[in-house]
Amino acid sequence: MLSFFLLAFIVRGQAQQKQSLNYYSDVVLNKIEATLDQRNSIKSIRSELDLKLSDIKNNVGLSVDEIAAKNKQVYNEAFLKYNAVLSDEQKSMVKKLLFEVQLENVRNGHGTFHESDHFKKRMELFKTDPLPKKAIIFLGNSITEQGNWKSLFPDKAVYNRGIGGDNTFGVLARLDEIIESKPEKIFLMIGINDLGSRQWDNTLILENYNKIVDKIRKGTPKTRLYIQSILPLNDSLLKGASYRNKADTIMKLNNELQLIGDSKCAGFIDLYSLFHHGDNILDSKYTRDGIHLLPDGYSVWMEFLKKNKYL
Known part of the structure; x- marks a missing residue:
């Protein structure tokens, strides 16, 4: 599944800083011309995601590996819900935005690499x-x-x-x-x-x-x-x-x-x-x-x- 959690932080930094795509940000929603209904749905998805992440974080009985697995699962579930809200054209626009961010990181010497x-x-x-x-x-x-x-x-x-x-x-x-x-x-x-x-x-x-x-x-x-x-x-x-x-x-x-x-x-x-x-x-x-x-x-x-x- 898409490593959504590695990308959902900041939309843009300075020219030489590593950049990430925040799917929920107003910048992205404005670029894809999200409707009010879509924005409300996406806001609800984000709130549900944050709540699940908080529950996982506060579950002291989980091991590090279990936390990582559960985090990945809820992020992937949120991404699928997010995608379901968008039209095919909007999903294509988000994919293009994501590629532009990745390509800019490559050009600035930043790899999208995560040591699991x-x-x-x-x-x-x-x-x-x-x-x-x-x-x-x-x-x-x-x-x-x-x-x-x-x-x-x-x-x-x-x-x-x-x-x-x-x-x-x-x-x-x-x-x-x-x-x-x-x-x-x-x-x-x-x-x-x-x-x-x-x-x-x-x-x-x-x-x-x-x-x-x-x-x-x-x-x-x-x-x-x-x-x-x-x-x-x-x-x-x-x-x-x-x-x-x-x-x-x-x-x-x-x-x-x-x-x-x-x-x-x-x-x-x-x-x-x-x-x-x-x-x-x-x-x-x-x-x-x-x-x-x-x-x-x-x-x-x-x-x-x-x-x-x-x-």
Whole structure:
């Protein structure tokens, strides 16, 4: 779902300050020409949200992880209610405003990156399994994290640097460890959370991809960097509504990633085509939740890399 809680603070600061979009602000409501009825409904949604957040905060029996999960849930519920109040044209305007804020942050050197508890735990775990020189690294989000790469490639020095929930900003923020190890190969797959839970535009994602590629190329020029396509989704199995109806967007992004992979990297690896049968839907035999792969899916992935002599 959209990380609404990371964006609902200030509308604008000074030129070089980080900016955020407050969906409930008069600035936004004026720009989308919200009616009086819409404003009243949105005000009610905001009041309900604040009340729920207060109840969660005051519940001393909740753990830190439980508080975070409940906060995310109520923010996502509020965002869905907010969206339901708006017309399609207004939702498009809000999306455009959000993109403008994100793009301005990128241009001012501010990443929209949030260190989740899971991110921190994975980073601590990586310290206990340091990267040797000339390793092979799988880099990405939960789809990468859930791959048992050492078992899939037992004769290779393969290391898993996947973090569930990660996005292009997160990868960019944690490249130093990888670059310092001067790996032989990097297999990068990132972006589905940018499109889904973050609702970021392809232009922003591609800007980050170019930054990631450029930083790796500069820091370890002999490393063979492969960009792996974003996988298809299966909407009928997805629980998160924000990930649905992304097929066209994913295909367009993959087309752009292929250009980057072919022109600036060791190559582009089309896994998207591998996991659907002409319908742009992730084959249900490879997934239970519409986004993550079952073990058979990783076996297909592994065989494809071997067959095409990537590994």
